Amino acid sequence: MDFELSADQKMIVETAASFVKKELPLERMRRMREDATGWSRDVWKQMGELGWLGIMHPDTVGGFGGSFVDAALILERLGVNLVGEPFAASAVVGAMAVRTGSAEQAERWLAPMIAGETSLALAWAERGGRFDAHRVATRAEKVGGGYRLRGEKVWVLNGHAADQLVVSARTGGAEGDREGVSLFVVDGDAPGVTCATVKTMDGQRAARITLDCVVDADRRLGDEGQATAELERVLDHGAAAAIAEGYGAMRASLDMTVEYLKTREQFGVKIGVFQALQHRAVDMFVETELAKSAMLMSAIKVASPDPVDRMRAVSVAKAQLAMSARYVSQQSIQLHGGVGVTDEHDIGLYFKRLHVLGTLYGDEEFHLARFASLPTFERA
Amino acid sequence: MEMSFSPEQLAFRDEVRSWLASNIPPHIKAKAEMDAYFEHHEVMEWHKVLHAKGWVAPHWPKQFGGPGLDATCRFILTEELELAGTPFLSPFGLVMVGPLIMQFGTEAQKARYLPKIVSGDEVWCQGYSEPNSGSDLASLALRAEDDGQGNFILNGQKTWTTYAQHAAWIFLLARTDASAKKQAGISFILCPMDAPGVSVRPTLTTGGTPAFCDTFFENVVVPKENLVGPQNGGWTLAKALLGHERTLIAAVGASTRAIGRVKRIARATRVGDGALLDDPVFRAKIARLEVKLEALRMTNYRALAGAQGGHAPGPESSILKIRGSEINQQCFELAMEVMGHDSLEWFNEPGTVPAIEQWVPSSFNYTRATTIYGGSNEIQRNIIAKLILGLPSL
Numbered sequence: 022m023d024f025e026l027s028a029d030q031k032m033i034v035e036t037a038a039s040f041v042k043k044e045l046p047l048e049r050m051r052r053m054r055e056d057a058t059g060w061s062r063d064v065w066k067q068m069g070e071l072g073w074l075g076i077m078h079p080d081t082v083g084g085f086g087g088s089f090v091d092a093a094l095i096l097e098r099l100g101v102n103l104v105g106e107p108f109a110a111s112a113v114v115g116a117m118a119v120r121t122g123s124a125e126q127a128e129r130w131l132a133p134m135i136a137g138e139t140s141l142a143l144a145w146a147e148r149g150g151r152f153d154a155h156r157v158a159t160r161a162e163k164v165g166g167g168y169r170l171r172g173e174k175v176w177v178l179n180g181h182a183a184d185q186l187v188v189s190a191r192t193g194g195a196e197g198d199r200e201g202v203s204l205f206v207v208d209g210d211a212p213g214v215t216c217a218t219v220k221t222m223d224g225q226r227a228a229r230i231t232l233d234c235v236v237d238a239d240r241r242l243g244d245e246g247q248a249t250a251e252l253e254r255v256l257d258h259g260a261a262a263a264i265a266e267g268y269g270a271m272r273a274s275l276d277m278t279v280e281y282l283k284t285r286e287q288f289g290v291k292i293g294v295f296q297a298l299q300h301r302a303v304d305m306f307v308e309t310e311l312a313k314s315a316m317l318m319s320a321i322k323v324a325s326p327d328p329v330d331r332m333r334a335v336s337v338a339k340a341q342l343a344m345s346a347r348y349v350s351q352q353s354i355q356l357h358g359g360v361g362v363t364d365e366h367d368i369g370l371y372f373k374r375l376h377v378l379g380t381l382y383g384d385e386e387f388h389l390a391r392f393a394s395l396p397t398f399e400r401a
Numbered sequence: 402m403e404m405s406f407s408p409e410q411l412a413f414r415d416e417v418r419s420w421l422a423s424n425i426p427p428h429i430k431a432k433a434e435m436d437a438y439f440e441h442h443e444v445m446e447w448h449k450v451l452h453a454k455g456w457v458a459p460h461w462p463k464q465f466g467g468p469g470l471d472a473t474c475r476f477i478l479t480e481e482l483e484l485a486g487t488p489f490l491s492p493f494g495l496v497m498v499g500p501l502i503m504q505f506g507t508e509a510q511k512a513r514y515l516p517k518i519v520s521g522d523e524v525w526c527q528g529y530s531e532p533n534s535g536s537d538l539a540s541l542a543l544r545a546e547d548d549g550q551g552n553f554i555l556n557g558q559k560t561w562t563t564y565a566q567h568a569a570w571i572f573l574l575a576r577t578d579a580s581a582k583k584q585a586g587i588s589f590i591l592c593p594m595d596a597p598g599v600s601v602r603p604t605l606t607t608g609g610t611p612a613f614c615d616t617f618f619e620n621v622v623v624p625k626e627n628l629v630g631p632q633n634g635g636w637t638l639a640k641a642l643l644g645h646e647r648t649l650i651a652a653v654g655a656s657t658r659a660i661g662r663v664k665r666i667a668r669a670t671r672v673g674d675g676a677l678l679d680d681p682v683f684r685a686k687i688a689r690l691e692v693k694l695e696a697l698r699m700t701n702y703r704a705l706a707g708a709q710g711g712h713a714p715g716p717e718s719s720i721l722k723i724r725g726s727e728i729n730q731q732c733f734e735l736a737m738e739v740m741g742h743d744s745l746e747w748f749n750e751p752g753t754v755p756a757i758e759q760w761v762p763s764s765f766n767y768t769r770a771t772t773i774y775g776g777s778n779e780i781q782r783n784i785i786a787k788l789i790l791g792l793p794s795l
Contacts (some may be wrong), residue, residue, distance in 0.1 A: 022473055022706045023403045030402070090402050279790050294795045299786035300779070306790060307720045314699035314717070321404045340689070341696040390681075393688035399664075 024317060026094075033091055036071065037098040047367055050103045054224035058182050060106040069137020074112040082120065082127035083135050089113075089258065093265035093320040100269025103374050105225050107140055107179035109262035115141025115179070117255040118187035121204060122242030130185050130206055142183035142209075143259075144174035144230055145252065152383040154189070154252040155199045159232065161190035167237045168192070170205060170213075173229065178381070180228030181218040183209045188232065192246050199249045204242040207234065223374040250328065257335045260382035261323040264335075264342045267378035268309075268316040271349045274371040275309050278302065278353045298356060305352050308345035315341040333397050336388040343385035346375040404702060406473065413474050417456075417481040424450060425487060433486035436658065437760045438610045441567045444488040448521040451482075451490070458495050458519050465503060465511070466519035472708040476649075483654025491564060494518035494525035496649075498572040501589070501638050505630040514570075514591070526594075528559035528573030528616060529639070536780050538574070539583040539636065543618060545575035545590055547625070553577070553590060555598075555621040561774075565601045565614035568594050578633050589635035591627040598622075608767030609748055650775065651701045651725030656694050659732035659764075663687060666739045666757060677739060690731055697724050719785050723778050726771035733765040 026034065044064065053059055068074055077092040078084025092113055099108055107115075111134060119130045119141065133139040150156035159172025170190050180186060186207045194201025207214060213234030219227050243251060279302055282293035292298055315338035322334030350372040354361035361368045379385065392398065406414065425433065429443055439447075451457040459475040461467025470478065483489075499518045502510055517523035534541040543557025559573060571592050578586030592599070598621035604613045630638050664687065667678035677683055704718045736758075737744040743754040746762050753759075772778045786792045 022406065022702055022709065024703055024706045025710065026402070088402075279792070282792055290795065291793045293792040296783070299790075299792050300782045302790055302792065303723075303782040303785045306716075306785060307724055310717050310720050311693075311696040311700060311724065314703055315696050317402075317703070318404065318695075318699045321402060337692050337695040340692045344693075386685075389685050389688045389692065392692060393684045398688070398691075 029087075030091060030094060033076070033094050034098070037073075037095045038101075040067075040071065041098045041102050041104060045099075045102050045104050045106075047102050047370070050105065050224065050370070053105050057218070057226075059224070059226040060182070064106055065140065066137040068106060068108070068112075069135065073108070074116075074137055075131075075135035077113070078116060078120070078131065078135065081124065083132040089261060089323050090320045093261065093316065096262050096265035097269035097272075097316070100266035100271075100374075100378075101273045103223070103270060103370055107142070107182070109259065109266060110142055110178035111140040111183065113262045114143045114255060114259040115183070115185075115187060117258045118143045118204060118252075119185075119206065119242065121248065121251040121255065122206075126206070126239075126242060133184075139184035140179055140182060142177050142179040142186050142228075143255065144177040144180055144186045144188045144207075145256070146174065146176050148173065148175055152387040153197075154256055155202055155249045156197060157189050157191050157202050158196050159188065159190040161192045161203055161205060163192075164235060167235055168205065168241065169235050170207065170232045173231050175229050176219070176221075177228040177230050179226075180209075180230050181216055181226050185209065186214070186230065187242070189248065189252055190232075194246070201246045202248045202252065203245050204248045204252065205236050206240045206242065207232070207236055211236075221377060223377045224370070225377075254328070254331070256382050257323055257331060260335050260339045260388075261319040263378045263381045264312075264316050264319050264338050267342045267346055267375060268312045270371050270374050270378065271309050271312055271346055274349055274353045274368065274375070275302075275305050277368055277371070278305065278356050281357055301352055301356060305349045308348045312342050312345040312349075315339075315345075329395055329397060332391060333395055336383075336392040336395075339383055340385050340388040340392065343379035343388070346379045347385075350375040404699075406477070410473050410477060413470075414477050414481065417478055420454065421481065421485050421487070424454070425485065426450070429488065433488075435756055435760050436486055436662065436764065438608075438763065439488040441564065444490060445521055445524070447488040448490055452519065452521055457490070457521070458499070460496070461499065461519070462503075465499075465515045473705060476705050476708075479649055480654045483652075484658060486658055491524055493527045493563075493568070493572070494523070494570075497527060497642060498525050498570075498591075501572075501641060502629060504641060505589075505638055509626075510591075510629060523569040524564070524567050525570045525572060526562045526565040526568035526614070526616075528562055528571045528592075530561045531558060532560050536777055538639070539587065541574055541576060541587065543573065543575045544579070545577045545588060545623070547577070548622070551625050553623045553625060553628075555590075555592065555618040555623060557618055559616045559618075560613075562601070562614045562616040563612050565594065565616045566603045566611070570594060571599075571616065572629075574635050574639060577635075581633060584636040586633055587635040587639075588632050589629045589638040590623060591629060592618075592621060592623050596621050596623065606767050607769065608763040610763065610767065612767075651697055651721040652729050652771070653694065653698045653701050653725065656725070656729050656732050657698075659729065659736060660687065660691055660694060662757065662761070663732065663736045663739055666736065666755075669755070669757075670739060670741075683739075686735065690728070690735060693724075693731075694728055697721070697728060700724075716789050719781070719789060722775060723781050726778060729771050730768050733761065733768050736761045737765050 073095050075084035076087045077089050080086045134141050161168040161170050188205050188207050191201050192203045211234050215231040217229045221227050285292050319335050319338035325331040353368050357368050360366050455468050458467045459478045463469035502514055531541050545553040545555050548554050574587050575590050576586050577588040598619040600617045602615045603611050606612050668676050670677040700717050707715050740758050743758050746754045
């Protein structure tokens with residue numbers, strides 16, 4: 022039992038904190054809300070140069086051989102300033118999806134992403150599908166030496182900007198079957214890929230993607246029809262990333278609110294002297310500490326080779342994050358009073374982002390249900 | 402960054418488990434199965450069993466009769482005992498006054514008191530709260546006057562002196578200087594319960610168990626050598642307990658047992674065509690509570706890792722009492738809900754309700770104390786607001 026950071030990890034935290042503070046202040050996030058892409062390729066390139074984009078990937082695929090914990094430390098700092106660069110969508114989720122394929126495939130699509138030259142996206146969710154990885158209606162029919170993909174993917178994070186999309190599509194079975202799901206790599210600008218950029222509440226962008234295209238067989242990742250379990254593992258990495266980012270955003274929201282209680286005056290005193298508000302702030306602090314615990318647990322356990330161990334930890338942590346995020350973000354606004362409901366004040370930005378992160382890769386309800394469906398739940 | 406126990410620690414856990422499997426006396430095991438209330442003689446019987454094994458005082462250093470375990474193994478031992486449902490040993494000697502005597506007592510006091518705490522030959526109770534001094538403990542009024550002949554004369558009343566009826570000794574906070582400001586005039590004094598002028602009135606808890614007492618002091622003569630720490634310096638001792646390890650205060654083991662009980666009752670309870678445990682609405686309720694417990698368990702591990710590394714309790718420790726007590730209460734609320742009509746049970750003949758449910762209504766009532774004792778959760782929030790969040794005061 023040891024939660025101390027190693028010397029390398031302390032360095033990562035220091036670098037990430039100072040880079041985010043200097044290069045990616047909150048005012049920039051406000052400006053990027055108006056940007057068509059929502060993030061900058063220059064900054065992405067810098068993240069590549071800093072070694073961040075390959076930090077959690079093995080050196081056999083061009084990464085730096087770190088762990089997910091290392092990535093979580095960066096994500097936490099990105100969360101503090103609500104940074105829109107697609108670290109989670111591309112360097113975690115997209116990359117993990119590509120890694121379900123062969124070494125050659127990783128070399129082809131992962132190496133340029135790790136260098137910051139390209140970005141990736143995972144197109145998995147469909148209309149009405151909620152959070153089940155195997156709820157896939159998109160079809161992949163064998164044609165000639167490849168596959169014809171037909172279907173629609175929604176809320177594809179970074180789908181509007183990605184050089185490559187990893188798409189889940191059905192090579193067999195019916196819509197809700199676990200069997201028959203395969204993963205394919207599709208270029209973002211391939212003929213027959215139509216992308217509509219959609220805005221998300223937190224000022225970022227996602228895509229609705231319509232597919233009617235043909236891909237070569239060498240773009241299928243892993244065995245045909247066997248991708249569900251791997252896809253779930255990839256999505257759990259997304260959940261763990263959302264938890265780390267969410268914890269960072271939550272801590273920032275708490276800090277901003279406590280600072281407000283120390284400076285705002287009413288009735289001739291700092292409002293932080295009032296016990297009703299103090300106790301609310303303490304409950305926010307309690308929730309934030311619990312979210313931190315959950316973050317550490319999921320960051321460590323997401324790499325567990327035992328799927329039940331992994332799913333249990335991630336579901337506990339994601340459900341806890343959603344509960345904590347809801348409480349902290351709502352009370353942050355409440356304690357700011359009227360100014361907290363204006364777009365000019367930053368606290369509302371955290372409320373929005375925390376809702377998004379609470380929902381992505383499975384919301385509270387989804388993860389509670391999954392937690393309760395695992396064999397570990399029955400062992401009373 | 403590592404969140405599992407080391408092979409040595411796991412081996413120790415196996416050792417504890419296998420020892421427990423064959424060393425809990427059968428009548429205690431039977432009560433443990435029900436999470437029943439243990440009578441004092443049963444608690445002391447278990448104390449002696451643990452003492453013979455050398456495990457009665459996990460947190461004590463070897464020189465005073467502790468097993469000399471590191472922070473993690475102490476935690477493992479204590480948690481395994483909690484998970485097995487064995488009697489909760491009286492904390493007043495082992496957890497409270499013992500460590501304070503080690504920290505502040507004279508060599509003579511250590512030699513006089515510590516061995517009998519470990520052996521269980523002398524049971525202690527705590528004299529802190531008074532009828533008019535609860536959360537505002539420093540307003541306490543029990544007087545200890547210097548008679549000029551080497552004694553204190555005690556007059557006043559202590560309340561919530563849990564298990565005073567069984568105690569040989571009480572440690573108490575008493576006012577030794579009425580002219581000083583609140584905290585400054587308080588001393589920490591040890592008093593034998595058989596001293597003339599000490600009387601005890603046991604009272605029932607809402608759980609129907611005889612745990613509480615009022616203890617009265619009428620011209621009780623105590624030699625001044627029973628003072629621990631400096632005269633008028635008792636408040637420092639009172640506060641010192643807060644700085645001790647708090648990984649046990651979260652009651653994660655007890656709540657884990659309670660959730661297990663909820664599930665076992667729910668599995669045996671029919672609704673419609675199936676078991677209540679399979680009802681999605683009910684299952685989600687259990688799951689939500691268990692998720693909160695797991696996040697707390699992880700927070701406890703963070704505190705434990707800090708203690709193992711020799712650090713003073715950090716911010717994560719401060720939330721353990723608040724959240725641990727709330728979750729423990731919620732566990733018993735849920736158990737009552739699973740029981741339906743059986744939750745109306747109140748100390749009837751065995752067999753009135755299934756044995757697994759029999760003690761739940763009492764615990765449901767008694768666990769309301771968990772958010773009050775050890776400094777109410779509101780006081781805990783005041784402390785965090787001031788010391789951790791740095792919020793201003795009026």
